[in-house]
Amino acid sequence: MGGWAVIAAAIVLIGAGSAALLSVGEWTEREALDPDSAGPGGARALVEVLRDEGLTVDVVRDRAAAERAVAAGPATLVIGDTTPLDDATLGEVALLGDDVVLVDPRSRDLRVLVDGSAAAGVGDDVIAEPGCALPAAQRAGGILPGAVFRGAPGVTACYPSGEGDALLVTTRDERSLAALDAVDLFANAHLADNGNAALAVNLLGAHPRVVWYLPSLADGALTDSSPTLGALTPDWVTPSLVVLAAAGVTAALWRARRFGPLVSENLPVTVRAAETTEGRARLYARSRDTVHVADQLRYGALDRLARDLGLGPTAAAEETADAAAARLGMDRARVRGILIDDRPTTDAELVRLADALQHLETAVRLAVRPGRNPQ
Structure with missing residues (x-):
């Protein structure tokens, strides 16, 4: 009961403060x-x-x-x-x-x-x-x-x-x-x-x-003849709203319950992150959507390459591919094929693309930070 009273008082205070601020601004x-x-x-x-x-x-x-x-x-x-x-x-x-x-x-x-x-x-x-x-x-x-x-x-x-x-x-x-x-x-x-x-x-x-x-609306012959909300409202509406509001407040007080302390609940199963990854991989394999899987692999590779090359998170895929090719001295069309253009249609081609992405990332990382472990 006391908690609901505090909430109601806070709402009233917030409303009064907002009205005062609006009045000051006006x-x-x-x-x-x-x-x-x-x-x-x-x-x-x-x-x-x-x-x-x-x-x-x-x-x-x-x-x-x-x-x-x-x-x-x-x-x-x-x-x-x-x-x-x-x-x-x-x-x-x-x-x-x-x-x-x-x-x-x-x-x-x-x-x-x-x-x-x-x-x-x-x-x-x-x-x-x-x-x-x-x-x-x-x-x-x-x-x-x-x-x-x-x-x-x-x-x-x-x-x-x-x-x-x-x-x-x-x-x-x-x-x-x-x-x-x-x-x-x-x-x-x-x-x-x-x-x-x-x-x-x-x-x-x-x-x-x-x-x-500063002329007011009442100074001229132009008057507002549109009916007010009170004039359009039937006489029984206001008493009904008062009764409904009183009923709602009474029901809230009747059914109110004090919030108790937080109770921790043990989950029945703990799922390892690796299992989630493997489950998603099986779904991809079952759907045989090699293009979608290739795109997911490329998204990660492009993001990591952009960071390694100092391009930032907003760099376009073409910009990242050209920067990688320039850094490694490779053919730009070949690098773009790995990162953007090639579309694998079989699992074998998808595996080759994954290997090519990994080799490309490793080569760029070694070129940017020579002498460090590429992993």
């Missing part, structure tokens, strides 16, 4: 460009840089919290992945901040918020200079863009690369709205590269407060 890594994540793809380093510059950074994860944070005073609204938001909600959210920065824009975001701009693939793998008169870009200098965009007429485009530009800036209801692929620029792993940190501070630091908004 909070540490999170998703790309998460301002609370210290992983390579997170943005905690940028948040700390902004705070060192005297800015207040609020991280919010739903629309209501974002509205409350923005209402506290002038702020730059940073919007993360907008996938949960529908078009109408996206347009409303973009009116919250005094300035807005899209750090992970989708093609839909550019169409709705940046005057019909569009994605244009990825930039060239070279440093791009600002190429525009925008002060934030001019002060930052060059960057290595990730995704690039094709700006609509009237949109300020900076950092030309590939078939587009890395940064688009437009004015929306007297608010500055910037869009750039910050995943390759503002993440912890890349923030110190080129002018990335300077560009981030210039774009996000126009106001004393930064509200970093």
Whole structure:
């Protein structure tokens, strides 16, 4: 009884420890460009840089919290992945901040918020200079863009690369709205590269407060209408499972037995290794499968020859045969015939092949280690 209790307690402790480790990993890594994540793809380093510059950074994860944070005073609204938001909600959210920065824009975001701009693939793998008169870009200098965009007429485009530009800036209801692929620029792993940190501070630091908004699934009109497992399960299933679980635990406790000491048991027959070898040889002889027997003899000979010749266990049969022929100065075709090509069809030919293999191994061993006993 006590042993089963210990096992049950160990299972519970292991489960609790695994859940704690998973929780730690979730909070540490999170998703790309998460301002609370210290992983390579997170943005905690940028948040700390902004705070060192005297800015207040609020991280919010739903629309209501974002509205409350923005209402506290002038702020730059940073919007993360907008996938949960529908078009109408996206347009409303973009009116919250005094300035807005899209750090992970989708093609839909550019169409709705940046005057019909569009994605244009990825930039060239070279440093791009600002190429525009925008002060934030001019002060930052060059960057290595990730995704690039094709700006609509009237949109300020900076950092030309590939078939587009890395940064688009437009004015929306007297608010500055910037869009750039910050995943390759503002993440912890890349923030110190080129002018990335300077560009981030210039774009996000126009106001004393930064509200970093990560939309949740409940923020938009898109809701998950699929039924849950509980909704699909009949009412009688849960009580039945509880009764079955209780019955199983009761049966385990009822039938449990304490493990006793190990008991040694003498085998009725001890079989010598030689008898096993002889029995296998008789089976081979009875089947008259001389080719298979020859292959078994060759496998052992090739393995030993490879070790003697210093070729290693992965050497091919042809490589081993050629090395043996070269070492002995023999005809390569003859050595390959012994080790690979010859196919004995009778017992007499099989015996001759076995003798040839043994003579070949002995000759190689004497050539490699002269003066030693070939056995």
